[in-house]
Amino acid sequence: MKNTLSLRYQINLRIVLTSIIILIFGGVIAIWQARLSVKTELDSSLNLAAQLIQLNFQSEPQHGTVDVDAWLPRFVSLEQTRHLTIQLKQPTGNIVNFAAKATPVSNTTPPQWFVQLISAQSPKIEQQLTNADAKPISLIIQANPIDEISEAWKESCAFFATLFIMTTITFITVNLLFNKTLKAIGIIVDSLIAIEQGDYQQKLPDFSTQEFDSIAKAINHTADVLDATHKENSALSRHSLQIQEDERQHLAKELHDELGQSLTAIKVMATTTKNDKANSAQIADTIISVCDHLITVVRSMMRNLHPLVLTELGLKASLEDLLNHWSQRHPELSLTLLCPDAVDNIEHKITIQVFRIVQECLTNIIRHAQASEATIHLEMASEKMLHLEITDNGQGCTLTETKKGFGLLAIRERIKSLGGELNIQTGQQQGMKITASIPLA
Structure with missing residues (x-):
């Protein structure tokens, strides 16, 4: 040592x-x-x-x-x-x-x-x-x-x-100065140890020495940022767990209401066919109808869990399918997709995150923006950079409100996990513009 x-x-x-x-x-x-x-x-x-x-x-x-x-x-x-x-x-x-x-x-x-x-x-x-x-x-x-x-x-x-x-x-002068300096350093070190242990409320006092005072202000600012980030992450974790529980509850309800009842009906009709007087043709038509409904329900559940088209056909086809799905459910909203074919060659872990970001943005636009138009623009800025831009003409919000929503917070965390940068431009009755630069390397 x-x-x-x-x-x-x-x-x-x-x-x-x-x-x-x-x-x-x-x-x-x-x-x-x-x-x-x-x-x-x-x-x-x-x-x-x-x-x-x-x-x-x-x-x-x-x-x-x-x-x-x-x-x-x-x-x-x-x-x-x-x-x-x-x-x-x-x-x-x-x-x-x-x-x-x-x-x-x-x-x-x-x-x-x-x-x-x-x-x-x-x-x-x-x-x-x-x-x-x-x-x-x-x-x-x-x-x-x-x-x-x-x-x-x-x-x-x-x-x-x-x-x-x-x-x-x-x-004597140097040692007196050192006594004061080392005391200040000790206070700073103690504060850093407290921050390391998660006590972000530990604040450094004002120092009479300009350099130490600048360090103290920088550490206090860092502690505030860490505290805010910690609270955001905690809130996001709680929200993610709540969403997970809601999804499980919804999945259980779907399985019970749709699959359970439909399978029970099929079993009853299959048992009825054993009776010589049963109308087999009508029962078969009913079973076919119930199976078609089950196929629709299963496909919807699969789309919510993970879009298979993303793996089979690529990002562009998945986004087109997503926009068609939302357009059918909300015909009053005009959705436009600008996307080159080259995005299908992007790495899968980036593809799924980009798809979820667009999905979350569309959900926010439909729930909160009250917009009539929205555009999703994907562009390969270079071989090493993907540029994503999502705009709408909705009611917008203040920048302070953008930091409170879990949807935008989740989008910010997804882009951060990819090493990208996020920029949000919005204002009251000015719509919203979300731009993200995501490195592909």
Whole structure:
């Protein structure tokens, strides 16, 4: 079974990985910038010190001689020399260190690994001077990067602290958002489970997030459609069962009233023929008449159960027979059939459904439309599509009423079972037009 990760875990993991990558790249850039800044600052301080020494010597009247003991303390006290280590090499070879002005930068001492990453080879210069006693001395000036490194460490700590705070805020914000999002998702999932179990009255509330609100409205609409469809199907099932029971009751009544009585009469007349005084010719004529009636009744019952002509002669002949049957019973209604011979090649399961659809439409027209004309038009729109159109000039109805009738509901379900599409156009006193497109593949 495939392991699935929660959305919260995946997003937090990506935030952590992104933060680590940012830390790595940010650290590399920060160290590079700090190293460059320290080097630039030290070079600048060293060059400035060299220029100050040269300018000071050129201004002396003795041209190169200077009272070092008086000048050097003033030079060391300058702000620009705070990054410098100054040593004086006397003629005797002794080295005297002069401490530069101390400038506290930070109470935090940078770690050794940071100092090693930032520090480069400290530059130094050596200046040959002559003191007031005309003795040669050497002034050694070397850059001391510790102050600059401390500043860089402080800035780096501030940078990484800011990044940490931003990452923490991002985590908190994302998780707060996820709490709200996952709560909404949980409500939606619970509603879908309820709908799956048949509770179509379960409605989702309005959400403050536009996307979730759109999903909620779509699910609520789906639930309403499913509820309406479920009620229609339940009503249609009850109606179908009622029709089935009515048909069985009608069939039993026909068998009892027609077949039972006729067979009883035949049996009585057959028994009478045993009597020598019986009029055999008259009895035979009566039996023939009763049998003819039975044949008519049986054919009518068979037509109602299943038209044999549909199997034997095809759809077109069955529709013609159906229209002739209704025309004989209702001569005031003019029925027209437009149907090509090619419909006889349609698959049988489609043929029987089309026949029942036309039969149901004619029944509705005769019972409710009060029409004087009706047309049934079948057309092979292509080799893969059958087009059916049934029109009448009756009183029509509203579209709302078309959703209540079991006849039209049954027609809609038959066409839906074939994968087709149904369209109904009607209005008060405007007749009705039913069109259906049925795929043949």
